Amino acid sequence: MEPIRVGLLGLGVVGGGTFNVLARNAEEIARRAGRHIKATKVSARDLAKAKSRVGDAAEVVADPFAIVRDPAIDIVVELIGGDTLARELVLEAIAHGKHVVTANKALLAKHGNEIFGRARERGVMVAFEAAVAGGVPIIKAIREGLTANQIQWVAGIINGTTNFILSEMRSRGLGFDQALADAQRLGYAEADPTFDVEGVDAAHKLTLLSAIAFGVPVQFDKAYVEGISALSQADIRYAEELGYRIKLLGVTRAREDGIELRVHPTLIPAQRLLASVEGAMNAVMVKGDAVGATLYYGQGAGEEPTASAVVADLVDVTRLHTADPEHRVPHLAFQPNALSDKPILPIEAVTTSYYLRLTVHDIPGVLADITRILADASISIVSMIQKPRDEASQADIIFLTHEAVERNVNAAVAHIEALPTVLSEVTRLRLETLA
Amino acid sequence: MEPIRVGLLGLGVVGGGTFNVLARNAEEIARRAGRHIKATKVSARDLAKAKSRVGDAAEVVADPFAIVRDPAIDIVVELIGGDTLARELVLEAIAHGKHVVTANKALLAKHGNEIFGRARERGVMVAFEAAVAGGVPIIKAIREGLTANQIQWVAGIINGTTNFILSEMRSRGLGFDQALADAQRLGYAEADPTFDVEGVDAAHKLTLLSAIAFGVPVQFDKAYVEGISALSQADIRYAEELGYRIKLLGVTRAREDGIELRVHPTLIPAQRLLASVEGAMNAVMVKGDAVGATLYYGQGAGEEPTASAVVADLVDVTRLHTADPEHRVPHLAFQPNALSDKPILPIEAVTTSYYLRLTVHDIPGVLADITRILADASISIVSMIQKPRDEASQADIIFLTHEAVERNVNAAVAHIEALPTVLSEVTRLRLETLA
Incomplete structure (x- = not known):
C-alpha cells in the first residue's frame, strides 16, 4: 500500500522531533498502522537549515499554504504555533479535505469550536493529543478510555515550567524570581515567561480537558487564570508544615449548576501521588463515577515526547481516514449534537x-x-x-x-x-x- | 438508531457492575457513542437472584450458549472467568460473528493466539481493556497512545492483593502470614490466595502487556513467576534503609536477543512514583524511546472500576463494528502479519x-x-x-x-x-x- 503522505508545517522543536521519530521508528510504526507514514513535504522559514536537516527525504518549501493546498498531502501536521496564521492554515487544510494533527492548545482553546465545526462539515479529523501533557495519552484516556463514566473532575499539573519553578522553590528554598531565573538558564522557561508563569498555557490545556470531560464547547474566555508569580516562600513552608504541597493545578469540576474551570496555585495533600510529581513533569488526575480516581504521568513537553503524541495521532488518522466519519471518536468526545450547555461558573461561584x-x-x-x-x-x-x-x-x-x-x-x-x-x-x- | 444489544455472560462482581454502569450512565454513554448500548440478555447460575437484580431490563437465562448463539445479540461480554467454559463460549460467540469483550486475563494469556486468530478470520473484535489494571486504560495507552515508540520496557504493579499485603508488611511491620490474614479479612484476598500471592495473576496480565508492547504472540508458558510468600520482614526493612521499597512487579523488557517476561518481588527506588503506589492500587510504567517514561494509575479491581473498562470497550466496538476490519486497532497492537518471533528469554538470561x-x-x-x-x-x-x-x-x-x-x-x-x-x-x- 502507498504510504500516507504527511505535510509538516514547521520544523522547530516539535516539528523536528516528529520528523525524527517518523524516520527512526518507520518500521515499528508501519508494523502497527499497517501502512507506512511518511513526512513528504515540510515548510520552514529557514530553507537551507531545513534542507540540511531533512535531506532528500522530504520536499522543503517556504510557503505553508503550498502544503495545505497540495493534493498529494493526506494529513497536515500544524506545528507553527500561535493562533493567527495557524488558524488560517488549519481552516484552509480542512477546506481542502485534509485531516489535521496539531499540538496547538492556544489555537484550539480559542478557535476550537470553529475548527471542529468546519472539520465536521468537511468530514475530516482534527487530532490534538499533543496539545495537552506532551506524550501522555491523556486526551485518548478521557475521550476513549473512560467513556463509561460520568466524569466528576479533572485536576492536573499541565505546565512543566511552573512545576519546575515550584519544585525548586520548595526543595531549595528559593524565591520565585530566583527559581524563575534558574528555569530560564536551564531552558525550562522562555525569556518572556508570562504565558507559562501566569497560568495561560495551563488554562488553554485545561479548556480542552474540560470540553472532552464534560461535553461542553471550548470556552477559554470563561476560564479563571491565576499564576504563581505572587507565591511566597512563606506559604510554601507553611503548606509543607500542614502536610500539603503547592502546585499550579488546572481544575475542572462538574457541579449541579455549572462547570468549574480554573487554574491557580493549589495546596494538595503531600501523600497524594500528584504531590510527588516534581520538576518539569506533568500529571493529570481524572475522577469518574465508575472508575474512581485515575492518574496519567509523563513528560509534558520536549521534542520527542510531544512528537510521540503527534505520531500517535497520525496512526489513528491513518487507520480511520477511509472510514465513515460517524465511526470516528467525536472531536470533543461527545457527539456534536449532544453537547451540554451547562455554563462555566464564575470564580465567585x-x-x-x-x-x-x-x-x-x-x-x-x-x-x-x-x-x-x-x-x-x-x-x-x-x-x-x-x-x-x-x-x-x-x-x-x-x-x-x-x-x-x-x-x-x-x-x-x-x-x-x-x-x-x-x-x-x-x-x-x-x-x-x-x- | 436501534441500541446495540449486549449479552452478558455472568452476573457476578464485574457482570453486576457492568449492568449497573450501563444502566446508570446510559445517557452519558449514548452522548459519546452516538448510540444506546443495552444489556438485553444475561446469563447467570442463580436465575431468581439475577432476575431480581436486572428486573425487566434484560432477559435472564441459565444457559450462556443461548446468548452466544442468539442472532439478536451484537456483542458478547464474557465475565464468567476460568479458561475452559469461557474459551468455548468465546470461540462459539466468534463463530457466530459476534464481537467479544472480556476481562479474562487467564483465558487470553493462555489461549489468546487461538482466540485472536479465530476473531481475525471471522472479522470480529475481541476487546480486553478490563483484563489488566481494572479501569485504567492501559491497553489503550500502549496499543494506541504510544504507537510512535519503540517500547523499551513495561513495569507494573498489576495485582492489588499482593500490593496490599506488601503495603501492610512495610507500614505496619507485619509478617507475610499476618498481612495475608488481614487482606483476607478485608476482602482483598481470596480464601485460597495462591493465584494472587504466587504471582500467577500478575503474570497473566504481564503476558498481555508484553504482547502489545513488543508485537509478540502471548506466551504465558514462558513467563518467569515468583510470588511474595517467601518475603521476610527483614528484607523489607533493609530495603527501606537502603532507599528502596519492595513491590511485586511485572517486568517485560526488550533486549537485543529476546524479551524478558518476569514477575517477582522487586526493589525499586523509594523516590519513584511507582514506589508510592500503596494498598490495592495498580500502576503501570511504560518506557518508550520517544515519550520517555510514562505512568498510569488507578484501581486495579472491583466492581465498577473493572466495569468502566468493559463499557469503554463496548463503546469502541459500537463505533467500529460496521467498519472495515482493516481500520481497527489490531488485537495485539501490531498487524498480525508483522508479529515478531523474538524469543522470550529464560530467567537465567x-x-x-x-x-x-x-x-x-x-x-x-x-x-x-x-x-x-x-x-x-x-x-x-x-x-x-x-x-x-x-x-x-x-x-x-x-x-x-x-x-x-x-x-x-x-x-x-x-x-x-x-x-x-x-x-x-x-x-x-x-x-x-x-x-
Whole structure:
C-alpha cells in the first residue's frame, strides 16, 4: 500500500522531533498502522537549515499554504504555533479535505469550536493529543478510555515550567524570581515567561480537558487564570508544615449548576501521588463515577515526547481516514449534537477549600473576631496554626477551611482585613483534597 | 438508531457492575457513542437472584450458549472467568460473528493466539481493556497512545492483593502470614490466595502487556513467576534503609536477543512514583524511546472500576463494528502479519540488578572472599551494609549490585553459599532502577 503522505508545517522543536521519530521508528510504526507514514513535504522559514536537516527525504518549501493546498498531502501536521496564521492554515487544510494533527492548545482553546465545526462539515479529523501533557495519552484516556463514566473532575499539573519553578522553590528554598531565573538558564522557561508563569498555557490545556470531560464547547474566555508569580516562600513552608504541597493545578469540576474551570496555585495533600510529581513533569488526575480516581504521568513537553503524541495521532488518522466519519471518536468526545450547555461558573461561584494567612497584633480577642467573621460567612475551619513573628507582639495565623463558596470567602476576607488588629492583607490560596 | 444489544455472560462482581454502569450512565454513554448500548440478555447460575437484580431490563437465562448463539445479540461480554467454559463460549460467540469483550486475563494469556486468530478470520473484535489494571486504560495507552515508540520496557504493579499485603508488611511491620490474614479479612484476598500471592495473576496480565508492547504472540508458558510468600520482614526493612521499597512487579523488557517476561518481588527506588503506589492500587510504567517514561494509575479491581473498562470497550466496538476490519486497532497492537518471533528469554538470561542478603561469621577475610567471588562472576557492587546480629560474632551482609546476568549471579551465589564462613542461604531479590 502507498504510504500516507504527511505535510509538516514547521520544523522547530516539535516539528523536528516528529520528523525524527517518523524516520527512526518507520518500521515499528508501519508494523502497527499497517501502512507506512511518511513526512513528504515540510515548510520552514529557514530553507537551507531545513534542507540540511531533512535531506532528500522530504520536499522543503517556504510557503505553508503550498502544503495545505497540495493534493498529494493526506494529513497536515500544524506545528507553527500561535493562533493567527495557524488558524488560517488549519481552516484552509480542512477546506481542502485534509485531516489535521496539531499540538496547538492556544489555537484550539480559542478557535476550537470553529475548527471542529468546519472539520465536521468537511468530514475530516482534527487530532490534538499533543496539545495537552506532551506524550501522555491523556486526551485518548478521557475521550476513549473512560467513556463509561460520568466524569466528576479533572485536576492536573499541565505546565512543566511552573512545576519546575515550584519544585525548586520548595526543595531549595528559593524565591520565585530566583527559581524563575534558574528555569530560564536551564531552558525550562522562555525569556518572556508570562504565558507559562501566569497560568495561560495551563488554562488553554485545561479548556480542552474540560470540553472532552464534560461535553461542553471550548470556552477559554470563561476560564479563571491565576499564576504563581505572587507565591511566597512563606506559604510554601507553611503548606509543607500542614502536610500539603503547592502546585499550579488546572481544575475542572462538574457541579449541579455549572462547570468549574480554573487554574491557580493549589495546596494538595503531600501523600497524594500528584504531590510527588516534581520538576518539569506533568500529571493529570481524572475522577469518574465508575472508575474512581485515575492518574496519567509523563513528560509534558520536549521534542520527542510531544512528537510521540503527534505520531500517535497520525496512526489513528491513518487507520480511520477511509472510514465513515460517524465511526470516528467525536472531536470533543461527545457527539456534536449532544453537547451540554451547562455554563462555566464564575470564580465567585466556585466551591473549594482555602488556605488563609494573615498577620495580626497578637492580643487577646483577635482570634475570636476572625473566627466569628468566618463562622458568619458559613466557612468552617479544619485547622489553624499561629506563628510568632520577629516583630514583637505580631503573629502569623494560618487557617485551613472546609469547602466554602468563593464569594463567601471574599466577603469574609474583606471583613477580616478591616479589623484594626489585622496588619496584613489576607493571603488566600485554594486547597483541593483530590479525594 | 436501534441500541446495540449486549449479552452478558455472568452476573457476578464485574457482570453486576457492568449492568449497573450501563444502566446508570446510559445517557452519558449514548452522548459519546452516538448510540444506546443495552444489556438485553444475561446469563447467570442463580436465575431468581439475577432476575431480581436486572428486573425487566434484560432477559435472564441459565444457559450462556443461548446468548452466544442468539442472532439478536451484537456483542458478547464474557465475565464468567476460568479458561475452559469461557474459551468455548468465546470461540462459539466468534463463530457466530459476534464481537467479544472480556476481562479474562487467564483465558487470553493462555489461549489468546487461538482466540485472536479465530476473531481475525471471522472479522470480529475481541476487546480486553478490563483484563489488566481494572479501569485504567492501559491497553489503550500502549496499543494506541504510544504507537510512535519503540517500547523499551513495561513495569507494573498489576495485582492489588499482593500490593496490599506488601503495603501492610512495610507500614505496619507485619509478617507475610499476618498481612495475608488481614487482606483476607478485608476482602482483598481470596480464601485460597495462591493465584494472587504466587504471582500467577500478575503474570497473566504481564503476558498481555508484553504482547502489545513488543508485537509478540502471548506466551504465558514462558513467563518467569515468583510470588511474595517467601518475603521476610527483614528484607523489607533493609530495603527501606537502603532507599528502596519492595513491590511485586511485572517486568517485560526488550533486549537485543529476546524479551524478558518476569514477575517477582522487586526493589525499586523509594523516590519513584511507582514506589508510592500503596494498598490495592495498580500502576503501570511504560518506557518508550520517544515519550520517555510514562505512568498510569488507578484501581486495579472491583466492581465498577473493572466495569468502566468493559463499557469503554463496548463503546469502541459500537463505533467500529460496521467498519472495515482493516481500520481497527489490531488485537495485539501490531498487524498480525508483522508479529515478531523474538524469543522470550529464560530467567537465567535476564539482566537486572540484585539485592543479596546473607549471614556470616564476622571474622576477618569473609568480605574479601565474597567480593572476590562476585568480581570473578563480573558482578559489580553498588553498595554494601553490614549489620551485627543478636548471635555473637555473626552479621548480616547486604549487597546491592549493578546490572548482571542472572546465570552469573546464580553461579556466584552457589560459590558464596559453599564458603564455610557463610552461615545462611543467600536471599536474592531483583532490583530495578526504572530509569
